[in-house]
Amino acid sequence: MSFLRFASASLIVFLLLNIFLKQLKNETQNPVILLAVDNSRSMLANSDSAFIKQEFLKNIGSVRTALEKKFSVKTVLFGSKTKAAEADPEFNEKETDIDNMISDVENNYSNQNIGALILVSDGIYNKGSNPLYNVEKLQFPVYTVATGDTNEVKDIAIRKINHNQFAYSGNIFPVEIVINAKKYSGKELTVSINDPFGKKFTQQLKATSDNFLSTLTFTFNAEASGVQHFHTQVTLMEDESNVANNSQSFVIEVIDNRSKILLLANYPHPDVAAIKEALLSSGNYETEYALSADFQKPLKAYSLVILHGYSPQNTQLISDCRNNNIPLWLVNPSVPENLPGVKIASSFNKQNEAEAVVNNSFGLFNISDDLKKFVKELPALKTFFGNYSLNNGSNSLINQKIGMVETESPVLLFSETNGLKTSVFIGDGLWRWKLRDFSEHKNCNLFNELIGKVIQYLTVKGDKSFFRITSPKIVNENEMVELSAEVYNKTYELITEPDVTLILINEKNKQFNYTFSKTSNAYKLNLGFLPPGEYKYEAKVKVNNELIVKKGSLHVKEVVAEKLNTVANHQLLFQLSARSGGKLFYPKDLQKLQDDILKNQFIKPITYSTNLTTSIIDLKWLFFVILIILSVEWFLRKRFSTI
Template sequence: MPTQTLLYIILAGILALILALFQYKYKVKSMSKLYMLFAFLRFISIFLILLLLINPKFEQLKLTEEKPKLLVAIDNSSSTTQLEQDKNAKQVLQTIQSHTALNTKFDIEYFKFGKTLNALDTLTFTDKQTDVAAALDGLKSIYKNTIAPTILVTDGNQTLGSDYAYTSYNQPVYPIILGDTTTYIDLSITQLNVNKYAYLKNKFPVETVLVYNGKAPVNTTFSITSGTQTIFSKNITFSATHNSEILQFTLPASHVGVTTYKAILQPLESEKNKVNNVKHFAVEVIDEKMNIAIVSSFYHPDLGTLKKSIESNEQRAVSILNPNEVNPKLNDFNLLILYQPDNQFKSIFEAIKADNKNAFIISGAQTDWFFLNDQSDYYEHDITSQTEMYQGVFNSNYTTFIVDNLDFNSFPPLQSAFGELSFYGPHEILLYKKIGNITTNQPLLATFETQGRREAVLLGENIWQWRAQSYLNKKSFNTFDNFISKVVQYLSSTKRKTRLVVDFESFYDGTNNVIIRAQFFNKNYEFDGREPLKIKLVNRETKAVTELPFVLKNNNYQVDLSQLPAAEYNFTVSATNENISQSGSFTILEYNVEQQFLNANSGKLNQLAQKTEGASYFIADYKSLLKDLLSNQKYVTIQKSSKTTQGLIDWKYMLGIIVFCLSLEWFLRKYNGLT
């Protein structure tokens, strides 16, 4: 407490004593015990009031003990069951949970992981994929400023994501290796590459990688079957020196639709794991290819980006042309993408109006809006000589077609002409403009339909940066390519809008989630989220019927069918209160990547432990890890001190004492007949 404050308190005591004595000593000739009590109560009251006015500050020192964190992350993927290690994993968990000394020393938190990291509730060992790197990244983001050694209970077999052996995880990792490192004789199909689509009466290429793990020479047969028919077969010999083979061949596309195939590498009698000798795949055969033209009078990175994104769907072919090359070939294209139009596009716009063709207009810093305003009867843009950078904000209420939010807030802004775009009719905004931190009601990407013709307008160039950012966000171009594909699919279709729209794939590969989406519209074609939707599925082989409700999520309905067994299904999506339904079919391929492993990947786990300054342990010796953690002097309880300053005015009981003293003085004076 400062010396100045202490002097104020002494002066306050002297002043309070003087005032109390003046009240009761000065006016009376002698001090009785009663008057001495009155003087004392008055002194206390005045002194405490003066103390509150001075409000001295008191410092409090609080000591707390903080135990180090211990993170336990357990592999919940089906490979744990495949290697018969599920009981061992549960035993490790029970031992740690019941270990008194360990729980006394550490603050233990539990997680499970497969494709994603989650807090541990129960272990099911049903996850279809494993991403160890993603699990470590998740723990790193949560405990980046905390001492948190990590026990990783896993077989080390990863099916997707980056290599976890090169992680930047900043905590010591102690892997408990589930499984053994014994080498078994094994034949496997490690990879099979095939296009998703093929064209009728053509042949499509197939590439497969076959691997042998063993020393003695063996003979086997690789074959491809479809139904009961074998359509490709080849005899193969492996040895210790010739332990892999790449086969490249073609298969005929004989009929339209989805055809499923089975690749079989004839197993050896002594093989322990025969699941990895079979791979299922499917190809959708179509009878025509959609042709799309990207028209531009100059070169720009956006042109190549659009071509790559659109052609990621092999049903589509893209040609990049200048305006003078389009007219002779106009009827060859299902859709025209006009990139930053100017006067050179005049004949193209005339042909679009004459043939009532759909178009996708992309504007930017070099767009001639004088020309474009003159050509369009449906919208008009302000004419300025300035440009602006606009970021996209996703409109979750967009209902023209089903599209996902790609986290557009993380995407770089696009460059476009400054000003507002005014529409003269009904339209829907997919992306709003955002300038700095302000989201406007102006469109960055909008779609509309008039007189049977569809058009989209994107007000910004440098969309190639969006594709690059999408890759940084998702480690894949697929999400951005799917977004562009949805826009192109809408623009290239001439089907009238229906009140019930169902979005699904022809087949699912068995490793990713099987999600079917739907949208329901009222009679004014406005999205209606009040209508209950349900799906009825029929397994073509077993005739088993499954009915499930859809769940409303943002601007669409969704149902997760990931738990369905691999088979071919017919389905019908119907509205409960109205006689509206849509039907279709899809195939779930039989493939579980987690069942392809024979043993634990101890090499990668040892490398991870060494890199993070931890240590690895086999499951048979996991109790040694617990002893080592208890004896490790790096992990000790830390005593932390915190100093707080509190003013006397915050002590509420001071007011109670003042009120009590004044009240008692008043009562005693009245009781003794004093005024």
Template sequence: MILNNIDFIGFSNSINVFVLVLVVVLAFILTFYAYSFYSTVSFRNKLGLMSLRILAFGILILLLANPVFERTQIVLNKPIVTILIDNSASLGANSPSWNGLESYTSVLANISQIDTELYTHQIVFFNSSIEDSANIESFQLQGAQTDIYDAIRTVLTDYSSDEIILITDGISTRGRDPLFSAQDNRTPIHTIAVGDSTLKKDVILQEVDFPRTTLINTPNTISASIRNVDITQATTLVKLFQDDTLLESKSINLNQPNSIQQVDFQIEYDSPGIYNYSIEVDSVGGEWTTLNNTRSFEITAKDDQIKILYISTELHPDVGGIRNLIQSSESFDMLTRTWIRGNQFVEGPLPTRRDTLDLVIIHGLNESLPGSVVEFIEESISSTNTLFINTPGTGSRPLNSVYGGLSIFTASEGPNRVNLQLNPSTSSSGHVVTDIPQINWSRTPLLRTNLSLSNVSERLIVLLNATDRITQQNYPAIGLTSMGSQRHSFVLFSGINNLLLTSNQSDQISFQTLFSNLITWTSTSNFDENFEVTLSENEFSANNEILVNARIVNELGLPENEATITLRLESDTEVENRTYVFRNVNSGNYQLEIPSLPIGNYKFEAIAEKSQQNLGTQLGSFTVGNTQSEFINTLRNDALLRSLAEFTQGNFIQYDKLQDINSLLTAKDPISETKSTIFQLFRSPIWFFVLILLLGIEWFLRRRVLIP
């Protein structure tokens, strides 16, 4: 419904009102005087002619007075309700309290009861992301992962919604804590808890921790975490396979219900290559599913140590923390230089050769560094991979000076921000650097920085942001870029040692892995480093498409948008190989969506070409298996859904207590949207035509009554 109203505001002109009145009076007098001499014209014709001229004069005077009006339009809209439906595989689990798809279908039948006289509703399905093609009449519970946070943020950002109804079991297997989506959100989220509410006996291969990249002749550990859910007095075997060959098996006792045990396997390589592994946990009598008993993965072995020059220009706990991390790994061979003053370093002079180095770490850039040291750092940046780490004493002037040639950002100094908390950016998903065990970002130690960035180039990939807990402003925390044949990374905060020594053991391991990955990635150089191919996951479900991303830059480090990238896929289960072509997204980014594939191990070769010239080749592999992550936990999370509803002023209800879906909704009245516009008469061309018409009629009538 639309309501319109027009109000007079006043006159907008610089002419005195008495002048306007005088002009009106004169117009009447002149008109009367002009026609008073024509005695041959009848009084009726005179009156008509005078009326036309007076009307024309009146319109001109009115336009000259410039009246201003306000047009108000009130649009009454029905509240828009977005129904966000989880279609992940965990909801397909059968139990005494929940009959999978059959129970879910009966719950969704309530959607048809929404009062369309009061509400406009839209239906959106999600699992790992929003699914535009899903249909409520034919959907299948096949989503391999669930990201509730991303689904809510997408609806809040991209959909017009006055209220949201979230139908899910509350089990999020990827992404941030869904409660973060409620921050600064004024849209009520009503939650309907569906799914299994009973604890079932199960043995779950919960997590496998392994090095994605390692070196030959270096011992490595593969750790498997096995969770026991409500099983007692049982024994099972945990097996490690390479391809189809059993390498080792270990027995564990399942005597303590609801406990987690860790099983470690030691591996070492004598030759480089890509090695495919799987860990299997033998089934135990009484467990409800074996879909969560297997995990496949791959490890890439390389044939040399990474040679690092570590230059620190300031004494700080972070220096010791990073150096200890590097020294603890046999993958790295580190040479340290600690600046004292002038050209003096504790360990001796700077090395004369840089061509043997894989990476130069620059920990701080002090304003007092002499020109010879600054020159050494600048030459390192132009010829070698570098990792810059911020310190409280770092100045923006030397930072802009040594890295200015990259043209990726401009640094400036400001007040020390000491309440910074890390959180992943959208670019972190699927990147090898952030392939780490899950971190609860809300409880990590606070960090600090004195730097702000501006003129940030799209070539700088920001993996982690630092959020000021007071102002909620985001600052780039960890970023990286590739320039020609080199890689450069930036850690733009201090407080790393607090992360590496955090009291939470699992977070401590995750941060150690994060910085090890960052050092390894930055130090890696090869023929194809201008061409990068990444997978959204390392293991995919047989029900889901496989997303492959590629990025390519030319020799100048600029995005290459005219390349053709093909991917040849080889399978151990199919005779014929498959070939796919990437589509160009923008700015040197390419993307490929491979339809769902049969279960098996796959190897691929991605080739980038331009004008029949090879720009690079990348090899990789991945595994397609049964949906696994969705069955690690199938117990409905009512606590999360209740909190989500409370934080957003919504309602929470369990599916078996839902009688009328309209009872959840709080907006009963139409939502009014008011639009106001100011307009002036003289801006409309219609008055010009009215004046011409009036004067034309007067002229025509004068001719008719023989007035010259």
């Protein structure tokens, strides 16, 4: 009994000393083999389409089954975007972006033991950057399986149509048609464009080589506002193997008036240059730049004022904008006080390093999924340190992310007071966002989209009705069509009690009925992917005992990228493999591919060791041991004392 008493007392002393125990924990991670299959239409564009859809997929499945005996195998399908495979590929994607697939693999599987990437493709990409720029970032080999036919065939194609998305009524706008003729040297070609008013414009040219490339320029007058449809046709030859690329359609939205924007800055800054270049690249706005101290003109002529580096010295300018009802966008204000739409209780001269995150409940306008994804990857901004509170009626599109915490403190917010729209971009470093866009995509399209969406929202004249619909006018067939709506009561407060319905009518006058889903203060409707064509819609809501009807139209453009080029690019696939330490195989060599991966000594499990430190007081079972010892000691003492 004394021993039991000693043992329990010793254990209690150990607990009071709070001794720490060290433990080495090993975790083994098996290699993962990624199988990426090109799900685009060009995979079935050649004579081996039946083989690809049946026997080839069966053979790929056999390779996957064999590899699964030793590795974990994950399959992804890619086209314009990359997604995990839930079924066999249908080869119906309208675009191919190999670079996006590589980036997606790098981002989503960076913390896993990836042994190899098997890329099944014809090597044709028609979206995104050259994948060779990105493949060297991968820390594992890329094995490519080359499909399709690399033989050049007789073909005349419209490779590209260069045109502005918008034109202003009364202006002249150019359209460039890029023609490519292969193996038709000496042949006369005719290129024609039919405009929406029944006029036909033609130009003649002669192919001077077997790989002839030429750009023709047509000019048109923007005669009527709205979405205008044009159809382009190039000569058809009887012995062409691919006639789907001999014609293309395109649309241009003609706008009544050109907005005039005033860009002011308190001092030179790269943010100003980035915004100015984005405005000029769109061609939709007449932009005037000046330092605020030098600007003396009246503001009435402008549709929007953008002010960079707002400070108290700009109080009169802000007042003039309000008096003239001119929308205002403040970028990178130098002080946190008196900002429209937000109150900031900030400590003087203190700043945060804040990353950007999209506010998913934002409903004033829509941005593309690519832009939403890109916002997460943007460089951090320097923002005011303090407590932020949005005013009633303010909406933030982008919020701050401090470390791992997504806050509700805004980076980009919008507000409207008495019909006057204002926006504030809180943060220093907008220009870095443009550089990151160019670095990642070799263009600034996503940055320009963000600036364009802000400008478009601020310059659109306010709608005073109780029911407002926001919808795109032109979308691609591989983009989801999303609409938003707002309903107001008599005091112009947002409400969501009544149901909003919509009737969509296609070119064949077939009707489709929808009901908007409700958010906290607005309505949203996702129509999904729509076939190419012209659509009309009619939205209805009953508010204030009145039935309100809104009508509109939208055009869904056909995506023809997969029709333009059907000649496989095996050289690209070879380079992808060579630069990453992999190999190129053909469909008949799948067994060799399987053996090569199984015998690769560098594809092996990785064991991670972790030192764990545990306080002895956290060992719950020790308390039960002490309790049992004390119970046994008490029982024995009671027992022997009775005897």
